[in-house]
Amino acid sequence: MTTKTTGKAGKKTTGATDEAVARALLDRQRRTYAAQAGIRLRNTPAPLYQTLVLAVLLSAPIRSGTAVAAARALFDAGMRTPRAMADASWQQRVDALGEGGYRRYDERTSTMLGKGAELLLERYGGDLRRLREEPDPKKALLDIPGIGPTGADIFLRDVQGVWPEYAPYIDRKALDGARRLGLPASPDRLSGLVPAREIPRLADGLVHAALDKPLADEVLTAAGAA
Structure with missing residues (x-):
């Protein structure tokens, strides 16, 4: 054509x-x-979670470059898994987001990331592959704080390479x-x-x-x- x-x-x-x-x-x-956020996407718990964190950050009305930088700052600070994110203090998350330039939404986003990590640990043992087994994974994503329809689209757009049923x-x-x-x-x-x-x-x-x-x-x- x-x-x-x-x-x-x-x-x-x-x-x-x-x-x-x-x-x-x-x-x-x-x-x-x-990839710009340093995520090496595979169908394993840590990179899937990091992709979800990036989706939360990209969902806000903020420059994509700032969201990517904030994700890298969180990961560089060790918050690469739901357990590490939940164990970090609210202020540690705020500080990492601020380091990435994500200042306008840092406090609210810190709270959402903490609550989201706790939900994932409680419901899925921190493993998003278990969410994939839900009858409607896209709907289940919407239960995660900070993930609305736009965030779910961002996440599934990224993971379609390892979750081919979405491609x-x-x-x-x-x-x-x-x-x-x-x-x-x-x-x-x-x-x-x-x-x-x-x-x-x-x-x-x-x-x-x-x-x-x-x-x-x-x-x-x-x-x-x-």
Whole structure:
């Protein structure tokens, strides 16, 4: 399928295929938000929990770079598991969030992270793989303090590579990015543009494109020149 594109997001001329646009996007967004936060995502308890923490932080109306920096600060302070997060004091969590620049929401978020860790320990033994076994895991995510519909989308968008029953998970924000790039606003059609292993990175890149118009313009220019 051919996408007609100029270097202007949302405007079209002849030239680039959808595949070329997707590849140009991946070439410019080599690391997901999770990777930027230092998370090596696997289907094991610690990285799954760290991905959930990042989803909580990204859910707030704050710059994504600040959320990523705050996640790294929490992890660098040793709060990489529900047990470590619950055992940390409220002030220790506030201090780590502040170090990452997450100051506007630090006190409220510290409370949510503490309560969320305690819930995970009580209900799932700190292991999100047990949440995966729930009849409706997405609904179960909404019980976790700090995780609303947006946070659940962020988490499932990231973990679809290790929880393949959710792939392709292209949420509303990612679809906004697809529209900006002139790509199909269909998860199935979008997932067909890249190898299966690249779907999480494509979804993440589409979110970047939704939030960053200059990036989208750069992607379309590069795809048209390819």
